[in-house]
Amino acid sequence: MDTNNETPRMQESILTNAEDGVVRWSPVKSIWYLGHLIVAIIGGCLFFNWSAFLVFVILTALTLCLGHSLGMHRRLIHNSYECPKWMEYLFVYLGVLVGMAGPFGMVQQHDLRDWAQRKNKCHRYLRHGEGFLRDGWWQLNCDLELRHPPTFVIEKRIEKDGVYHFMEKTWMLQQLPWVAVFFYFGGMPWVIWGVSARIAVSVTGHWLIGYFAHNQGQRDWHIIGSAVQGHNVPFAAYLTMGESWHNNHHAYPGSAILGIYHHQPDPGWWVLNRLMNIGLVWNVKLPKDLPNRPELTCLNNNGLEKGSIRIPKRCVFLRFLT
Ligand SMILES: [Zn+2]
Ligand SMILES: [Zn+2]
Numbered sequence: 001m002d003t004n005n006e007t008p009r010m011q012e013s014i015l016t017n018a019e020d021g022v023v024r025w026s027p028v029k030s031i032w033y034l035g036h037l038i039v040a041i042i043g044g045c046l047f048f049n050w051s052a053f054l055v056f057v058i059l060t061a062l063t064l065c066l067g068h069s070l071g072m073h074r075r076l077i078h079n080s081y082e083c084p085k086w087m088e089y090l091f092v093y094l095g096v097l098v099g100m101a102g103p104f105g106m107v108q109q110h111d112l113r114d115w116a117q118r119k120n121k122c123h124r125y126l127r128h129g130e131g132f133l134r135d136g137w138w139q140l141n142c143d144l145e146l147r148h149p150p151t152f153v154i155e156k157r158i159e160k161d162g163v164y165h166f167m168e169k170t171w172m173l174q175q176l177p178w179v180a181v182f183f184y185f186g187g188m189p190w191v192i193w194g195v196s197a198r199i200a201v202s203v204t205g206h207w208l209i210g211y212f213a214h215n216q217g218q219r220d221w222h223i224i225g226s227a228v229q230g231h232n233v234p235f236a237a238y239l240t241m242g243e244s245w246h247n248n249h250h251a252y253p254g255s256a257i258l259g260i261y262h263h264q265p266d267p268g269w270w271v272l273n274r275l276m277n278i279g280l281v282w283n284v285k286l287p288k289d290l291p292n293r294p295e296l297t298c299l300n301n302n303g304l305e306k307g308s309i310r311i312p313k314r315c316v317f318l319r320f321l322t
Contacts, residue, residue, distance in 0.1 A: 006253070009107065010115040010150035018116035018227070019123050021146035023138050030141035032172065033203055036099070040200040043192040052189035055182065059097075060198045065241040067094025068202075069268040072106050073243065076158070080256035081272060082283040089163055099175065099199035100206065102168035108152050114253065115150060117214075117228050127228035128214040139207045175199075209236055213246035221251035224295040232264075242266030251296055252287040260287060 071091025116122035182190035217231030230250030259266030275281040
């Protein structure tokens with residue numbers, strides 16, 4: 001089933017194939033990740049103090065929520081809401097600080113996976129189809145080279161943006177100003193916990209959730225014909241700022257809300273909902289606003305008709321009516 005109109009940045013030719021490729025060790029990715037991991041494990045023990053741990057917690061939460069979830073994923077990648085340009089830059093910058101990639105790299109990695117997972121078959125790298133340890137090695141230290149990949153064509157709005165090009169070229173270096181600030185105010189403990197431990201935990205956590213969200217867990221929705229299904233990982237809802245409701249995301253990729261039921265906490269949505277109420281966010285897309293997908297089927301009674309959604313006027317959390 002070709003649903004490529006839903007991932008328009010991935011342009012196919014007659015040869016394009018989501019399955020045929022090889023996984024190769026990526027020195028830069030691997031050294032970046034393992035370097036921070038080693039510094040985090042050894043330095044984190046040697047230089048632990050509670051103020052450094054607090055810096056770690058606050059900056060991790062801010063960069064994952066405003067940066068990774070709201071900036072990179074829900075705004076830049078899925079265009080699920082609109083906001084002032086300064087806010088988009090700020091959120092995407094915080095997403096860069098997570099330490100996974102620059103704006104272009106993040107969009108490309110996400111869309112390649114999104115595109116491939118909608119096919120009947122795709123490479124095990126792209127569907128987290130290997131065993132736990134091998135998948136960890138692959139995702140955190142290697143890249144997949146497809147023999148005939150789709151051509152990545154990003155929209156003009158991002159392609160022509162000098163700020164995003166600057167962030168892309170310097171995404172690793174963006175940690176350096178924070179190294180200086182943390183060293184000045186808190187010495188080595190703040191540097192290690194505020195930078196390396198935060199990056200190691202965020203990147204490792206991102207892989208862990210990706211692994212479980214494509215292998216096991218509860219589902220309300222099934223996508224007919226897809227190489228892999230998304231699963232919900234409920235215990236990680238708060239830690240991931242709502243991103244772990246991944247079965248919902250596979251069902252409604254363009255929705256700004258991920259925890260679509262009352263019992264599904266979605267901190268990213270709570271922030272977005274409040275920003276919407278003070279007028280800083282608008283054109284918020286919800287499941288009911290998305291085009292009908294014939295391949296989307298509901299697995300149980302929790303899956304409600306799209307017409308049964310309500311939209312709050314003020315600070316009321318939006319949910320499907322149950
Ligand atoms: Zn997925
Ligand atoms: Zn997505």
